[in-house]
Amino acid sequence: MIELKSVTKRFGGETAVDAISLTVNRGELCALVGTSGCGKSTTLRMINRLIEHDGGEIHIDGRPIREFDGRILRRRIGYAIQSTGLFPHWSVARNIGLVPRLLKWPAARVGERVEELMALLGLPVEQFADKYPSQLSGGQAQRVGVARALAADPDILLMDEPFGALDPITREGLQGELRDLQSRLQKTIVFVTHDMDEALALADRLVVMNAGRIVQQGRPLELLRAPADDFVASLLGGDDRGLKEAAITRVAERMQPLSLRLLPQARVHRDATLRQALAVMFREHADRLAVIDDEALPVGELSLRRIVGAGREGGSDT
Amino acid sequence: MSMALLTRWSAPLVWLGLLLALAVGGEWLEPLLRWSEPEARRVLYPQADLLTLLLRHVQVVAIASGLAVVIGVGAAILVTRPGGRDFLPLVAQFASMGQTFPPVAVLALAVPVLGFGTWPIIVALLLYGLLPIVRNTLAGLEGLDPAIEEAARGMGMGGGQRLWQVELPLAAPIILAGIRTSVTVNIATAALGATVGASNLGAPIIAGIVNGNTAYILQGAVLIGLLALAVDSLFSRLLPARQ
Numbered sequence: 001m002i003e004l005k006s007v008t009k010r011f012g013g014e015t016a017v018d019a020i021s022l023t024v025n026r027g028e029l030c031a032l033v034g035t036s037g038c039g040k041s042t043t044l045r046m047i048n049r050l051i052e053h054d055g056g057e058i059h060i061d062g063r064p065i066r067e068f069d070g071r072i073l074r075r076r077i078g079y080a081i082q083s084t085g086l087f088p089h090w091s092v093a094r095n096i097g098l099v100p101r102l103l104k105w106p107a108a109r110v111g112e113r114v115e116e117l118m119a120l121l122g123l124p125v126e127q128f129a130d131k132y133p134s135q136l137s138g139g140q141a142q143r144v145g146v147a148r149a150l151a152a153d154p155d156i157l158l159m160d161e162p163f164g165a166l167d168p169i170t171r172e173g174l175q176g177e178l179r180d181l182q183s184r185l186q187k188t189i190v191f192v193t194h195d196m197d198e199a200l201a202l203a204d205r206l207v208v209m210n211a212g213r214i215v216q217q218g219r220p221l222e223l224l225r226a227p228a229d230d231f232v233a234s235l236l237g238g239d240d241r242g243l244k245e246a247a248i249t250r251v252a253e254r255m256q257p258l259s260l261r262l263l264p265q266a267r268v269h270r271d272a273t274l275r276q277a278l279a280v281m282f283r284e285h286a287d288r289l290a291v292i293d294d295e296a297l298p299v300g301e302l303s304l305r306r307i308v309g310a311g312r313e314g315g316s317d318t
Numbered sequence: 319m320s321m322a323l324l325t326r327w328s329a330p331l332v333w334l335g336l337l338l339a340l341a342v343g344g345e346w347l348e349p350l351l352r353w354s355e356p357e358a359r360r361v362l363y364p365q366a367d368l369l370t371l372l373l374r375h376v377q378v379v380a381i382a383s384g385l386a387v388v389i390g391v392g393a394a395i396l397v398t399r400p401g402g403r404d405f406l407p408l409v410a411q412f413a414s415m416g417q418t419f420p421p422v423a424v425l426a427l428a429v430p431v432l433g434f435g436t437w438p439i440i441v442a443l444l445l446y447g448l449l450p451i452v453r454n455t456l457a458g459l460e461g462l463d464p465a466i467e468e469a470a471r472g473m474g475m476g477g478g479q480r481l482w483q484v485e486l487p488l489a490a491p492i493i494l495a496g497i498r499t500s501v502t503v504n505i506a507t508a509a510l511g512a513t514v515g516a517s518n519l520g521a522p523i524i525a526g527i528v529n530g531n532t533a534y535i536l537q538g539a540v541l542i543g544l545l546a547l548a549v550d551s552l553f554s555r556l557l558p559a560r561q
């Protein structure tokens with residue numbers, strides 16, 4: 001668990017981070033969003049003590065971070081940065097194995113772990129293990145950077161725009177992996193991104209920063225439905241907010257049980273998002289969809305009225 | 319493989335071969351030297367000496383440059399550590415001063431203190447050779463990509479681990495280039511030592527000037543030139559070919 005209590009950081013006369021308070025529970029993914037220069041990276045760097053905070057308190061698992069030795073603390077915390085910071089004179093495998101080696105794992109275990117991570121991040125060992133960072137594409141280098149952050153299996157991960165240079169397909173794949181990792185292994189993650197869809201899709205807690213302050217924080221749906229001010233509203237997509245909400249709501253949450261009416265031809269999977277359901281309706285010129293499960297068996301139906309929420313009684317929204 | 323090795327090392331080997339051949343087998347060149355100095359009684363600087371002089375020359379440069387590397391690289395590392403930052407301008411200035419101060423003046427000042435012989439020229443070369451080494455080491459260490467520094471610290475590497483595993487290996491090509499400049503310049507400058515009694519390849523040159531014998535001057539100068547070429551091409555092979 002990470003707790004920040006009115007944490008402040010000044011650089012010279014400028015306040016980069018201004019009395020922010022934030023709690024990220026174990027197993028939670030917290031996404032930091034905000035305009036450039038609002039203090040997101042600075043916040044991450046204070047958590048792993050790359051820079052020291054000037055005011056307030058930061059606790060990790062209940063202990064103030066100043067009680068830890070900085071190096072020991074950082075080996076416990078995975079850190080991935082946008083510009084990757086891979087060592088150009090080391091091979092991919094050696095880069096990934098850095099923290100386990102610092103922790104003095106036996107060589108064989110480091111080797112196994114490196115192969116495991118390369119497989120997880122879609123970097124075939126035979127093809128990439130001996131390459132040097134200069135021989136990688138931007139996206140491949142970012143994956144190596146993420147693998148390096150995960151290498152020692154840290155409980156806490158700090159990720160600063162880790163997927164910025166990835167194509168949408170790889171990016172979605174890795175987002176899935178990250179969510180899986182987090183729910184399966186109860187990682188505590190602080191994640192910085194400029195991609196609002198990514199933030200909304202991944203975050204348990206969404207934190208909007210502006211000029212060093214936290215403007216609003218809460219669950220993504222809360223922020224989408226009740227933005228605190230115009231800044232939050234426009235950052236979250238302005239009028240597009242509705243579609244963003246649809247993009248993080250599952251079909252299963254809105255579908256109705258099968259009725260006696262004839263099932264429509266157009267179909268959508270129960271785990272798809274409402275946004276995808278809308279896209280299917282648009283493409284198929286249909287205002288009703290059959291909802292199917294993994295075996296392609298119909299399990300319900302979904303109407304346009306239900307999607308937009310007009311057909312719900314009492315608004316059972318959470 | 320061995321063929322590739324041979325081509326890789328062929329330039330330094332050729333220069334070294336020429337250098338040694340001239341140092342030991344100079345008499346074959348007598349007709350050529352005679353042509354440059356038809357009047358003189360002898361044109362060959364006493365043979366037994368040339369090889370010894372060459373070795374002395376190498377020795378003086380090696381000692382001075384070795385010291386300059388240890389002091390120069392060491393000082394540059396110290397002033398780029400958190401504790402030594404305050405001394406960075408001082409060290410940079412001292413190194414530039416060392417080079418603006420003419421070696422001849424250093425020699426003149428050092429002789430009364432250290433006496434005639436080899437030590438004054440070692441001191442002069444040491445001072446003269448510090449600048450390129452300090453300057454390049456500073457540039458190499460300061461010029462590292464900040465993202466790499468951040469990652470190294472962020473992964474939990476300590477100061478020593480960062481220095482040995484990241485900073486020095488990445489700065490090595492620039493540092494080596496500085497050492498190369500320093501050593502090649504010092505090979506030429508070392509000849510000055512002959513004026514204060516150091517016996518090295520400067521001796522034939524000084525003897526030539528004193529006796530008006532161009533042949534002597536040629537022998538010293540050519541050997542110094544070949545030595546500089548050989549060492550310089552050795553340096554250019556020293557850097558590993560990395561992708």
Ligand SMILES: Nc1ncnc2c1ncn2[C@@H]1O[C@H](COP(=O)(O)OP(=O)(O)OP(=O)(O)O)[C@@H](O)[C@H]1O
Pocket residue numbers: 011016034035036037038039040041042043
């Ligand atoms: N080491 C530093 N020295 C001085 N000022 C700094 C330093 N690091 C950051 N700042 C300043 O602090 C502010 C916040 O920077 P920070 O890097 O945290 O922004 P950010 O939210 O991560 O922005 P971006 O989205 O562009 O990465 C900026 O105004 C920046 O100029």
Ligand SMILES: [Mg+2]
Pocket residue numbers: 040041042160
């Ligand atoms: Mg940033």
